[in-house]
Amino acid sequence: MVAAATRQQIVEAADRLFYERGFEATSFADIAGTVGLSRGNFYYHFKTKDELLDAVITHRLLKTRSMLDGWEAKAEAPDERILSFVNLLIVNQTKIMAHGCPVGTLCGELAKLDHIAKSRAAELFDLFRHWLSRQFRAFGREAEADALAMHILMRSQGVATLAAAYCDEIFVRNEVENMRAWLAAQRPGTPVFPETHSQQHS
Amino acid sequence: MVAAATRQQIVEAADRLFYERGFEATSFADIAGTVGLSRGNFYYHFKTKDELLDAVITHRLLKTRSMLDGWEAKAEAPDERILSFVNLLIVNQTKIMAHGCPVGTLCGELAKLDHIAKSRAAELFDLFRHWLSRQFRAFGREAEADALAMHILMRSQGVATLAAAYCDEIFVRNEVENMRAWLAAQRPGTPVFPETHSQQHS
DNA sequence: TAGGTATTAGGACAATTGACCTAGAAGCGT
């Protein structure tokens, strides 16, 4: 097999395992077992674990950028695009309830480890942040675009954390509904509109 | 020294290190070095690392319960009590920006490790959840009390996660202000009141 | 002070980790 393909397999396996088990808890042996390679052979593709982590983050950055570009290419209204982001909580519900948000948990782990790659992992947040900011600007909330982007990013992180702690999909649906209502209330020129709270939660 | 005192020292050192570095990344040697004990002596106090984790969680449950009881003992209005919870984000800002929320990050790590103690760590969330729920009931939002409690818990988790990723205290202050406004809007019988968004965020 | 219990230090243990080396297999252009 050509090196680039093997490398890609390794990165994708590491991507999944870093998400499911965490960076530190995933060993080279785990990834080797998944890919079907010998342990020792890793050194040919990645000199250190940090180098592998860097490749995984780069891979995630590319995947994320391409997803966001895809959403932006669609001829949708900006608020509908923002809803695409919110809907990630529903689309990836099962994984999120099991392992949290891939971005949030990675940044959290790297923060605790005081790892050099922490700032690079935070670029994943930046991708969402600036994309959301752009949508809010197009939405007509130029001045507050970044704060609104941070707000919705914050909410999705909070939902993901509690979803993983409680494994409660009704809560997730409920809060996604709240985010939709909140977003509707952000339309500029809309008369005052209180944030509603659906109460289907058990 | 009496065993109970040493045990307490160990638990408190482990509590801090588990928070700052994470459960897995903290070794017995780290804790021993902090407390000033020999590594081997640990086995006398805790047979396994899981037993130590359990003691740490128990310790956190007691600390948290006592904090919440203290807030509830004060003759305050329920919404002011809820603000005490929100203010934790300000009071512990430095630590949160460095290591995230102690509860959220522990639950997240244990979820990834598929650890038996995960549900016990989630009891920490339950403590806050039920306490907040009680305040919202006293606030006159009987029917939606639990959903409102989960909502504010979710927000504090989201703020903590992004605070750790961005180390941005303006963001924290901004979102705390938003939570205050949101809370004011939850007063029953209050005319519609839109969630405001302060825009001091850089 | 004597005797027994409670507590400690220091080290041994196997297992696992990331890192690294080397011999050789596989692939490819000539």
Place this chain on the structure above:
DNA sequence: ACGCTTCTAGGTCAATTGTCCTAATACCTA
């Protein structure tokens, strides 16, 4: 078929992990 580069398997290495044992010390009671 040749030679050269690319790639791989298996193993070694020191360090660190949680666990566990044992001899010695500290402490308290009688």
